[in-house]
Amino acid sequence: MSAETLYDKVWDRHKVTTLPTGQDQLFVGLHLIHEVTSPQAFGMLRERDLEVAFPDLTHATVDHIVPTADQSRPYEEDAAEEMMAELEDNVRDAGIDFSDPTTGDQGIVHVIGPEQGLTQPGKTIVCGDSHTSTHGAFGALAFGIGTSQIRDVLATGTVAMEKQKVRKIQVDGELGEGVEAKDIILEIIRRLGTEGGVGYVYEYAGEAIESLGMEGRMSICNMSIEGGARAGYVNPDETTYEWLKRTDYFQENPERFEELKPYWESIRSDADAEYDDVVHIDANELEPVVTWGTTPGQGIGISDPIPEPESLPAEKQDTARRAQEHMRVEPGDTMEGYDIDVAFLGSCTNARLPDLRRAARIVEGREVADDVRAMVVPGSQRVQEAAEEEGLKDTFEEAGFEWRNAGCSMCLGMNEDQLEGDEACASSSNRNFVGRQGSKDGRTVLMSPRMVAAAAITGEVSDVRDLKEVNLA
Amino acid sequence: MTDDVEIPEVNHVSGSGVPIRGNDIDTDQIIPARFMKVVTFDGLGEFAFFDLRFDDDDNRKDHPFNEARYQDSSVLVVNSNFGCGSSREHAPQALLRWGIDAIIGESFAEIFAGNCLALGIPTVTADSETIADLQDWVDANPDGELEIDIEAEEVTYGDETIAVTVDDAQRKALVEGVWDTTALMKSNAAAVRETARELPYVDDAAIPDAE
Ligand code: SF4
Numbered sequence: 001m002s003a004e005t006l007y008d009k010v011w012d013r014h015k016v017t018t019l020p021t022g023q024d025q026l027f028v029g030l031h032l033i034h035e036v037t038s039p040q041a042f043g044m045l046r047e048r049d050l051e052v053a054f055p056d057l058t059h060a061t062v063d064h065i066v067p068t069a070d071q072s073r074p075y076e077e078d079a080a081e082e083m084m085a086e087l088e089d090n091v092r093d094a095g096i097d098f099s100d101p102t103t104g105d106q107g108i109v110h111v112i113g114p115e116q117g118l119t120q121p122g123k124t125i126v127c128g129d130s131h132t133s134t135h136g137a138f139g140a141l142a143f144g145i146g147t148s149q150i151r152d153v154l155a156t157g158t159v160a161m162e163k164q165k166v167r168k169i170q171v172d173g174e175l176g177e178g179v180e181a182k183d184i185i186l187e188i189i190r191r192l193g194t195e196g197g198v199g200y201v202y203e204y205a206g207e208a209i210e211s212l213g214m215e216g217r218m219s220i221c222n223m224s225i226e227g228g229a230r231a232g233y234v235n236p237d238e239t240t241y242e243w244l245k246r247t248d249y250f251q252e253n254p255e256r257f258e259e260l261k262p263y264w265e266s267i268r269s270d271a272d273a274e275y276d277d278v279v280h281i282d283a284n285e286l287e288p289v290v291t292w293g294t295t296p297g298q299g300i301g302i303s304d305p306i307p308e309p310e311s312l313p314a315e316k317q318d319t320a321r322r323a324q325e326h327m328r329v330e331p332g333d334t335m336e337g338y339d340i341d342v343a344f345l346g347s348c349t350n351a352r353l354p355d356l357r358r359a360a361r362i363v364e365g366r367e368v369a370d371d372v373r374a375m376v377v378p379g380s381q382r383v384q385e386a387a388e389e390e391g392l393k394d395t396f397e398e399a400g401f402e403w404r405n406a407g408c409s410m411c412l413g414m415n416e417d418q419l420e421g422d423e424a425c426a427s428s429s430n431r432n433f434v435g436r437q438g439s440k441d442g443r444t445v446l447m448s449p450r451m452v453a454a455a456a457i458t459g460e461v462s463d464v465r466d467l468k469e470v471n472l473a
Numbered sequence: 474m475t476d477d478v479e480i481p482e483v484n485h486v487s488g489s490g491v492p493i494r495g496n497d498i499d500t501d502q503i504i505p506a507r508f509m510k511v512v513t514f515d516g517l518g519e520f521a522f523f524d525l526r527f528d529d530d531d532n533r534k535d536h537p538f539n540e541a542r543y544q545d546s547s548v549l550v551v552n553s554n555f556g557c558g559s560s561r562e563h564a565p566q567a568l569l570r571w572g573i574d575a576i577i578g579e580s581f582a583e584i585f586a587g588n589c590l591a592l593g594i595p596t597v598t599a600d601s602e603t604i605a606d607l608q609d610w611v612d613a614n615p616d617g618e619l620e621i622d623i624e625a626e627e628v629t630y631g632d633e634t635i636a637v638t639v640d641d642a643q644r645k646a647l648v649e650g651v652w653d654t655t656a657l658m659k660s661n662a663a664a665v666r667e668t669a670r671e672l673p674y675v676d677d678a679a680i681p682d683a684e
Contacts, residue, residue, distance in 0.1 A: 016661055016668045021646040025658050027668045029675065037561065039512040048655070053662075054669075056679035065510060079510035086512045120674060130560040130584060144560035144584055147514075148591030148653070156658040158665055162642050194497065195554050198583055228557070230583055263673045295497055295557075315553060315601070319497050412506045433501040433558060440505075440524040 005166050005269040007201050010141045014124045023160040029123035031058045031153050032109050035087040037128030041150035042090040052094040054157040060091045060098040063108045064414050068377050068404035071101055107380020107406040110134035110348035115382055117247025121236035121264040131348050133224040136233035137217035143231045165276035167200045171208040173283035178465035181216030182448035186289035186299045189227040194297040197229030204234050208283035214243045215352040222349045223430050226296035235268045290335045291446040293323030294434050302463045306331050327443050335461045340426045343456035346377030347411040347429035355449040356387050360395045362453035364470035368400035369459030375402040377409040413438025426455035482650035483593050486575040487620040488547030490611035491537050499558035504567040518570030542615035550608050551578035556585025565589045575621050579604050590643050593652050597637045624648050
């Protein structure tokens with residue numbers, strides 16, 4: 001049958017049966033696990049005397065609680081040590097590969113899967129983490145699941161799901177100077193709202209998406225969930241295949257590349273595929289986007305005024321008022337000039353090598369503003385190593401940034417990296433919820449990594465286009 | 474292999490209500506991440522809505538979960554996009570362990586609703602006016618009984634019976650007692666292996682033999 005989307009095709013290939021509830025039972029091609037959401041699921045397996053059904057299709061990392069400064073064992077914090085030890089026991093007993101920090105392969109789960117070639121087009125990928133949508137950048141069907149579903153996947157290699165609608169988000173045109181993938185996705189969420197994607201999977205298409213590298217596509221798919229969509233994907237193309245070729249899996253199994261390529265080509269959305277909805281975005285019109293509030297949908301272009309709550313749809317007004325009070329911003333002002341105390345360059349949205357490179361070009365030869373605490377937390381040990389080799393670490397450190405080890409860090413403040421009191425943070429992460437970065441009075445402003453670099457230097461939210469980039473050799 | 478977990482049918486849920494007002498209440502508010510540094514869900518109940526209930530010095534703030542009159546409540550009444558944010562099952566687990574058996578609201582984030590279902594907690598929806606009325610009624614009648622009929626998609630309180638919506642799959646799963654899907658899906662193991670074998674990217678070695 002023709003006229004199908006990638007979503008339809010991959011779903012059908014993985015469907016085992018329809019359950020009595022009307023949900024489909026889907027086979028899971030890759031199950032990623034980490035220390036926060038999996039221990040309870042392993043506990044449930046033990047209670048029911050069940051074993052891990054497909055250990056070879058399961059892969060573990062540690063990211064949320066891992067300290068990003070001193071990583072010697074036992075970890076200084078007892079709770080972190082206990083979670084790590086529990087994960088070690090669980091993966092050892094089940095025979096699951098574990099990219100732990102001693103391997104040099106550890107990192108945020110959504111950074112390491114693509115690095116190692118575990119993430120591939122046409123796979124179903126699940127993880128007990130909402131940002132699993134990131135892996136959709138490769139044309140995989142990837143979604144976050146809860147702990148009871150992790151139990152299902154561990155025990156059966158399958159998950160029960162309802163099929164959703166597909167919205168195509170067509171981003172035409174070309175991004176201007178200083179504007180990047182993060183700005184596209186912040187704009188999409190601003191326009192469609194944080195609930196706009198409920199019931200949908202997003203297919204990102206158009207020349208502005210196709211011209212992005214894999215990292216940019218990952219930044220976009222990553223935040224599908226902030227837009228309410230359970231998953232997002234980009235059809236695989238030559239850019240995807242070039243990335244895959246360089247990964248461990250295809251370096252070790254080069255014959256698999258040619259074997260699998262026809263499958264990858266076959267699952268691309270057909271040219272005449274029908275969508276439940278189509279949204280058009282013009283990349284030419286975009287400027288750097290920042291958030292002014294406490295949901296990722298409360299974003300504006302850097303030169304736009306913060307909206308009057310009364311100008312918003314009725315059901316959004318209260319949230320906006322509370323957000324403006326929390327953030328201490330006034331409608332009518334722009335975010336430019338908003339004082340910041342912390343600059344956080346990290347997270348599964350924006351802590352890959354090209355992200356750090358772009359930010360470094362802003363930072364080079366400049367200094368972090370007085371009173372600003374700035375830190376870089378690479379997304380993985382491999383990103384960290386590569387960045388160190390090409391001198392990015394030096395660039396950041398000379399400017400006054402702290403250079404940390406890989407992990408989730410201040411994206412959610414589960415380790416020692418947290419905001420204090422009412423500190424304001426320019427952050428390259430994905431969530432600005434109240435309390436997200438470890439302090440309930442903390443204030444988070446989401447933006448692209450380059451914009452974080454600019455804010456670190458000036459001490460306030462700034463338009464990165466006003467800072468001349470330095471060409472790094 | 475044993476798998477003798479009893480999955481109860483969830484047809485009717487009743488109890489007194491507790492209103493939590495506000496749209497976009499995210500999972501970080503339901504259970505702040507710092508309380509997730511645990512390897513079991515036990516004991517999460519006392520941390521539900523923690524940062525909304527306590528200030529920096531652990532003094533109680535105004536919040537329904539702090540009020541004596543709601544301590545026995547089991548039906549949460551919320552507004553729109555409740556549970557948005559992360560996939561952490563810690564959020565519904567914390568509510569469940571606090572004593573919540575069902576949630577009525579304008580709308581729910583999808584993963585959150587799925588996580589609730591996996592625990593047998595219905596998430597039923599109604600329009601914003603109906604919810605506002607219900608919240609007001611619960612305020613005025615903290616001991617008043619709410620009765621949710623899942624199959625009939627109705628909620629009865631005081632002299633009122635209102636129509637609510639329960640997602641089809643959720644309704645079937647709850648009413649037929651198949652909301653815990655592990656055993657059900659495990660019973661299809663042969664078909665699962667078959668599906669796996671048909672997929673070009675799955676190495677045969679990764680597919681275990683039949684037990
Ligand atoms: S970096 Fe942040 S969003 Fe990404 S997995 Fe870690 S905590 Fe979640």
